[in-house]
Ligand code: ADP
């Protein structure tokens with residue numbers, strides 16, 4: 001592995017632009033580029049030529065199969081492999097791949113979540129090539145396969161995946177931004193929404209992982225007493241990377257670079273055993289595909305290194321959870337980032353206007369942003385130990401807020417001096433003081449030239465975040481565009497829009513400590529919403545406001561929204577149900593037997609001591625008393641959990657069922673855990689049936 005030259009392997013498994021230029025006839029290349037760049041429909045003749053070139057390249061690289069690679073509503077990726085083999089009329093076999101096969105595939109997947117959009121009798125769905133994301137080769141034990149990124153639709157044209165709505169939302173935000181820019185006299189022809197997603201994850205020893213059913217079935221620990229050491233020494237964040245982990249990270253880079261994923265930074269995170277990987281940003285849909293590849297690669301490579309990679313939002317209690325910071329921005333084909341304030345932000349009308357649009361969008365649709373980050377897993381993280389609170393607010397920084405304040409008060413905006421950081425050491429270079437958020441407590445922070453949505457869960461597809469941000473901002477931009485198009489004087493109107501928007505929506509801006517209790521009170525006083533759990537916020541999806549928004553922007557029909565709502569509710573209660581069942585299984589088959597055995601040992605010991613003589617045995621009887629008391633409580637609470645899970649079967653309707661799990665099942669699971677963890681600290685560590693937090697967090 002060490003002799004691999006990283007710089008030489010980058011993109012080696014991707015059918016990228018350079019390859020297309022090389023392998024395709026000039027006219028075909030040009031026509032394909034037009035489709036990719038301008039969103040024009042793809043001509044069948046072009047597809048045939050592209051398919052053939054792709055196939056030749058893939059076979060040359062050892063591929064035998066191809067697959068339409070898609071992202072069903074379960075948040076993962078799906079693939080069905082077909083070989084290139086095709087019989088000829090004279091009975092021979094040739095390797096074939098037609099334009100038709102490239103463009104469209106049938107996926108009989110009645111087993112994917114569809115929220116009732118697809119009945120099993122009409123289970124046909126089809127996958128459609130997304131030529132804006134490059135095809136790639138996947139190498140694994142089964143060989144090499146050509147993967148074609150696709151969107152997944154039902155037989156009647158409804159979106160069944162996470163990707164197609166994201167593509168729609170990208171068109172939306174592009175059209176709306178261009179309208180605004182045109183009205184302002186800017187001649188950009190294209191705009192893309194870009195995303196850079198920072199992925200957090202945990203690594204544990206594979207042997208430990210395999211001994212924990214909770215990690216295997218639910219991705220998180222359902223038991224585990226506080227270890228003697230947690231993250232209180234703050235010695236893991238950015239700490240030097242252990243040899244074993246470093247090797248893993250290098251391997252990850254090799255795999256990702258081959259796939260053309262520009263993995264850029266890697267470091268240790270705050271919690272022990274927690275790490276982060278960030279790629280260089282890309283257009284939203286490519287970033288989304290790449291993030292899926294990142295998650296898959298992190299897990300696959302971990303296995304090779306005798307490690308297990310946990311992508312869950314809260315694999316461990318008592319230490320930080322994992323998120324995925326979604327950095328979002330808008331970039332023109334002329335290379336301009338619309339959120340780059342430049343040297344004179346107070347004169348930068350585009351920056352101020354587009355930032356106003358974000359402020360209004362986030363304030364008006366805070367519930368949808370909160371919702372796109374809502375999962376059963378993330379419920380354990382939001383509002384927890386050093387995690388974003390569940391309240392949506394925007395951090396703008398003092399400098400930018402100051403500019404908006406001045407505009408609101410009709411004051412002349414005074415250019416603030418660029419502040420230099422005083423390092424106090426002559427040999428260190430002077431750094432420009434960043435006006436961006438360094439305290440990291442804001443869920444939606446302006447960070448220099450982009451917005452960083454920090455609430456997002458580590459294990460989910462970023463398509464959901466991209467989709468919501470794109471649509472809500474596009475909706476506001478369309479409103480602005482209308483005003484600008486009808487304005488007598490565009491400059492005056494721009495200022496009026498900025499002023500009015502800021503006045504009406506500045507309640508969403510908060511530059512202070514978002515983790516403080518005062519903020520929770522203050523936010524309530526400002527009328528900001530605070531949805532604590534997934535079940536609380538999900539109904540916002542089917543509110544009239546949300547339905548109108550999605551329909552107006554042609555991203556979802558009402559039916560699609562209801563289907564998605566169903567899917568999310570189902571996903572929630574199924575997740576909690578699996579957790580509850582795993583918990584019951586572990587208590588009944590592992591923890592209770594272990595404690596009973598240990599208790600018997602203590603009792604035997606007491607019995608024997610009594611036989612031998614008259615010893616002082618207060619300690620032993622005390623321990624025995626305590627153990628048996630706790631053992632009874634554990635049995636009782638587990639019995640209660642069993643009956644609650646049984647009871648849940650009687651609840652039919654999805655929201656009621658999800659609510660039942662939230663209110664009737666989760667609290668009992670907490671009781672079970674508390675008493676089991678109490679037993680863990682009393683029992684001989686050799687007798688405890690599952691690896692403890694000390695082992696999981698500190699021995700990888
Ligand atoms: P930090 O940890 O300080 O937030 P990182 O460098 O780890 O910063 O991550 C920042 C992420 O933001 C990277 O993925 C980077 O590529 C991405 N990013 C930078 N500029 C943009 C942009 N214009 N649009 C979207 N993402 C961006």
Ligand code: MG
Nearest residue numbers: 198325327452
């Ligand atoms: Mg970040």
